[in-house]
Amino acid sequence: MFQRPIIVLVRKTWSLGVLIALLILLIGAGSLSLASVFSNDLQNKVIVIDPGHGGADPGAQNSGLKEKDINLDISLRLRKVLESKGCKVILTREVDKDFFLPGFVRGRMAKRAELNQRTELATQNNADLFISVHTNSYPQRNTYGMETYYHLKSSPGKALAELIQEQLTQLQSDNKRKAKAGDYYLINQSKMPAVIIEVGFISNPRERKLLMSDEYRDSVAVAVSTGIERYFNTYPMGVRESAPMVAQQEGPPSASNDSYKLYFSSDNLDGLVSEEHKLSSSVWAKLGLSKKTNLVLAELIQGPRSGTLTPTLSPKTKILSITIQDSIATIDFSGDIRDDFHGGALEEDITIQSIVWSMTQIPGISGVRILINGEFGDSIGGNILLDRTFTSKSYYGV
Template sequence: MLAVAGFCFFLGWQLAGKDEPLRTTVPLPGLVTGKTVVIDAGHGGRDPGAVGKTGLTEKEITLDIALRLRRLFSRVGVYVVMTREKDQDYGDTGDLSRGTRKSRDLAYRAGLANASGADLLLSIHVNSFPQSIWSGAQCFYYAGNPESKELANAIQDELAARLGPNRRRPVAADYLMLKATRMPAVTVEVGFISNPREERLLADAAYREQLAEAIFAGAVAYFLRQRERAGSLPVIRQEEPSPAGLPPVSSLAPAPELPATARLYFAVPENKGPELRAEERELPDRAESRPALARCLLEELFAGPGEKSLLLPAVPPGGWLRELRVNGKTAVVDLKAELEPAVQGGTAELLAVYSIVNTLAVNLDLETVTLLVAGEKGRTLGGHLVLGEPLTPRFDLIGENR
């Protein structure tokens, strides 16, 4: 809970009825009135997002929470820009692939946010993973904008304080809505629809109100900290996408120098991620060339962890590889289109992408890996990361390097 002397409007607000005025000890309008906030309800229309066992969809949860957030911000004089107010998407009505429709939808939303000149962006999503063990709300931010990290920390603190213990911390992610927008921006994954208990909570109107209140409180806490830092630490508005600022691949531990042995990166079954960890494995055949080794690595990765492993598949098991090219310090991996609907949720997408990138980069000493889907750039697996540009490995997602 926000703990700032003389600024305890939250207590009065919680005691007030939902439709009563906010009670404050320091005038809240003086802090936020006149601000502009973009609220992005993820997915919509033909794109349901993640779907729970009961049929509950991500798109209906995100819209409901977004509308609740609009009410909270509007009551204190904040101008709200909604990327959608009903069940719709912007991915074109033509006969396009799912991934192409999604990338167009994201580009439209990012353009709308930039055109608004907003002070911050809140993108609301619901997480999912093939296994049901994970739970908890989590914020994601683009590492190229330090203000986004500040915003993510403020919201994560409020989520943990208001909704109960949560070991999750904000994580950097290259999501298009975060990279392509110029204001401080955060994706809030409000919980795992793949977890039966959390799916029941996400279906409850009172719990959705709690989520909206926590996100609102975190945004106000960010504005307060921003005001306190005014004049000493200027807000960084991201005019152009900037590098993620991650250490080079040389900082990663090298692959084991054992004949036909490799490191394959799978998901860690701990409720604090997203996190990858290496499983060392002897490959079935000694590859005669780097492309052959790359193909062998991906086949083993897509087969999943070993029989006695405690790790989880980061990519759903299957034969997803269409084509592969390795040239010097780079590789291009073309994945089958059938993988797109098999990946649901921001965490699942992040882990799937970087399990591939990290596995190839570490074992082949690559600097970048480019992922395509069905031979095309601009496709997306889970609806957050638009593929087609070179990706550098993410050592910060590897558990033993944290």
């Protein structure tokens, strides 16, 4: 009575053996890639997840909702999913804290030191990937959609960002945003493939409501982990480092004799939009370089005349000084430019571009250095350090 089932079991084992043999033969013949058959787990991969901001730095804010809290919660959920797939996960922070040195929350070197500690943790642990989680905000309530950024010169970063963005947009069928190159300090400093994920706009009523729900946060975490899993499955040997091709950015057209342009942000946060300002009887042409820069900057701070454009600077911002040397304009802004900024990485990027483009259209100005309260190397929103001379061509932005 007990014989039959045993025979069946033996037969099943035998046929399984034949199947495995066939599979090995197929792989040997090159019909199947090894990756697609066996590398479907994340065993032993070290992933550093960086919940953006924290502690004294709330990040983007909107109606009481703080970016730092959403970033941490989604990061904790992402850790859970990745650990269940066999990854070793390290969080740069597990509570509401920052990495500022005592007494250095503001000013030169503060943000750099803060961000360095996040990427150094990944380097020390020999991490395979660095995933920084952020949340967006923008003055235009209609703007929405998750975004993923990679370093301009990193092919692995680009591959990873595209796979994650592909999963994220499956949660938002009307999100047409593609993975983008970004000039952000965290991904510039990371030694391993790194991405910044903006999980949505807390300024958009629909996305804000979603971001407040447990189910949605879970689904974002699952989407990111699926993107990561796809990355390791698709590229089991990694992606060869080679700079992706990037089109050389054209600078702004030069101001003419009776008009100049001011560069503001579009209502959809997808780039700069210009607004032409005219001056009667060629007044503009007669102004000296210093008067021109002062006039353009003052009008940039005042904001656009058209309601369809979005200001890039707080109207409270004051110009403390402008000095021009060797065609480089050094602009010293009051701290309002930073303290009144509540947006995300992309808005910060566009804010800098709007200053650089508005300035470099003036014949005689080829580059811009941005100081805050007299200090070089600070940051407006904590993602980009103002530690260089920006030119419209070298500064690629979005």
